[in-house]
Amino acid sequence: MLRSLKSRLTVLYVAILAVILLAFAVALYFTARRDLYGDFEDSIRRQARGFAKFSFENFDRLQTDPILFESYLGELGASGAVFDASGAKLFGPSGAPGFDRARAAEDGRFRAEVGGKRYRFVVETARDPTGAEYRVVFGIQEERVGRRLERMLLFFAIFIPALLLIAWYVGRVFVRGALSPVDTLRKQAESIQRSNLSQRVPIPKTRGEIRDLAITLNDMLGRLERAFDQVNAFTSNASHELKTPLANLRGEIELALEREADVAAYQRLLASGAEEVSRMTHIVDNLLLLAQLDSKQAILRRDPVDLGEVAKQAAAELEPIGADKGVTVRGAMLEPGVRVSGDEVALRRVFMNLLENGVKYGREGSEVKVTVWREGSSARVEIADTGVGIPAESLPHLFDRFYRVDRGRSRSPVGHGLGLSITRSLVEAHGGTITVASREGVGTTFHVTLPAME
Numbered sequence: 001m002l003r004s005l006k007s008r009l010t011v012l013y014v015a016i017l018a019v020i021l022l023a024f025a026v027a028l029y030f031t032a033r034r035d036l037y038g039d040f041e042d043s044i045r046r047q048a049r050g051f052a053k054f055s056f057e058n059f060d061r062l063q064t065d066p067i068l069f070e071s072y073l074g075e076l077g078a079s080g081a082v083f084d085a086s087g088a089k090l091f092g093p094s095g096a097p098g099f100d101r102a103r104a105a106e107d108g109r110f111r112a113e114v115g116g117k118r119y120r121f122v123v124e125t126a127r128d129p130t131g132a133e134y135r136v137v138f139g140i141q142e143e144r145v146g147r148r149l150e151r152m153l154l155f156f157a158i159f160i161p162a163l164l165l166i167a168w169y170v171g172r173v174f175v176r177g178a179l180s181p182v183d184t185l186r187k188q189a190e191s192i193q194r195s196n197l198s199q200r201v202p203i204p205k206t207r208g209e210i211r212d213l214a215i216t217l218n219d220m221l222g223r224l225e226r227a228f229d230q231v232n233a234f235t236s237n238a239s240h241e242l243k244t245p246l247a248n249l250r251g252e253i254e255l256a257l258e259r260e261a262d263v264a265a266y267q268r269l270l271a272s273g274a275e276e277v278s279r280m281t282h283i284v285d286n287l288l289l290l291a292q293l294d295s296k297q298a299i300l301r302r303d304p305v306d307l308g309e310v311a312k313q314a315a316a317e318l319e320p321i322g323a324d325k326g327v328t329v330r331g332a333m334l335e336p337g338v339r340v341s342g343d344e345v346a347l348r349r350v351f352m353n354l355l356e357n358g359v360k361y362g363r364e365g366s367e368v369k370v371t372v373w374r375e376g377s378s379a380r381v382e383i384a385d386t387g388v389g390i391p392a393e394s395l396p397h398l399f400d401r402f403y404r405v406d407r408g409r410s411r412s413p414v415g416h417g418l419g420l421s422i423t424r425s426l427v428e429a430h431g432g433t434i435t436v437a438s439r440e441g442v443g444t445t446f447h448v449t450l451p452a453m454e
């Protein structure tokens with residue numbers, strides 16, 4: 001019930017108006033009623049005094065001619081009687097109310113029914129020209145005041161619902177007009193699917209919340225589109241990377257099946273197959289790690305880790321591999337006691353990946369050096385090489401998944417383009433940042449900054 005904003009707004013608005021109108025009508029009714037009865041009573045008292053005067057002026061005639069009395073009262077639509085000081089009735093029709101001392105004493109007014117009609121009476125004390133005291137009871141039918149009040153109620157009964165009906169209609173039209181851009185937005189947003197994520201919702205010309213909402217929706221669609229594009233590219237790259245070793249493996253298996261060969265030949269084929277399988281395992285392991293880092297499911301320890309120590313060990317491990325290629329790997333300045341809170345295995349991987357790249361993309365006689373130092377509350381790492389360098393246009397994509405600089409030419413024999421994206425994810429998982437600077441033919445420098453422990 002009332003699920004739509006349109007209905008809720010309209011009902012709320014009509015309800016508020018109804019409360020205001022009713023409060024206004026009630027206040028008006030009671031004020032009018034008080035005033036009308038007040039005026040009515042004043043007029044009765046005035047007429048009562050007139051009646052007393054008439055009675056005294058016509059004292060003798062009235063005693064003999066009661067018709068005169070009745071015609072006087074009949075003309076006024078009134079009822080009344082005159083009593084002497086002891087309370088005995090002097091004149092008055094037989095149906096007129098009796099004189100009640102208690103009532104007279106209280107506040108000099110009362111209501112009574114005469115001939116089936118309601119009258120309002122007042123009790124006045126009057127003196128005749130000789131100074132004798134009399135009581136005059138005089139009343140007029142209340143009907144007239146009642147009728148005016150009834151007319152007022154009838155007016156309210158028609159006017160208030162009619163006004164509410166108009167307000168409801170106008171309110172609905174107004175709310176519908178105000179909310180129609182939301183409807184348009186909703187319809188457009190509804191039609192956007194995975195296949196047409198490049199579509200955008202129209203942006204209303206008038207400034208305001210709905211325009212802001214449309215802009216926010218479009219920004220969100222932009223982010224979603226980029227994320228989907230990345231996922232698509234990632235899936236196709238991953239499939240592509242796995243396709244080559246799988247095709248190699250298949251070729252080798254088919255070769256082994258086609259012709260008979262000696263044990264040594266089979267062993268060679270199997271050894272080559274095992275190499276392809278380990279290549280694929282390596283890719284799949286890396287993909288799994290990336291997925292876990294993305295979804296923050298990778299379980300990273302939080303231990304105090306001495307970065308200088310980790311750098312030293314990594315450099316020592318890679319030194320002989322570098323030496324084979326004619327590349328020197330060395331720890332240049334490893335400040336002791338630069339500690340971070342993190343996972344030692346993951347941090348070792350960061351150093352190994354960066355140093356390995358320095359060796360892989362090094363040249364005969366080039367050098368890779370690692371420096372670790374503390375700067376304020378940060379632990380800083382620099383891994384600089386004098387290798388082949390990276391073209392400027394590749395730098396913005398360097399940390400993208402499966403990105404390889406030499407991709408255009410041939411498949412790199414040494415990597416799959418996942419190393420740097422894993423490195424960045426690991427650094428970020430430790431709350432750090434990584435940047436790169438490079439000049440082709442001169443060398444490459446990676447900077448890692450991590451929050452240091454006190």
Ligand code: ADP
Nearest residue numbers: 357358361389404405415416417418419420444
């Ligand atoms: P890969 O596994 O292919 O090495 P990475 O993600 O580690 O993938 O590196 C991506 C690309 O960046 C590499 O293909 C390489 O061309 C380039 N690259 C990375 N480090 C260096 C470096 N120290 N010197 C020159 N090029 C580098």
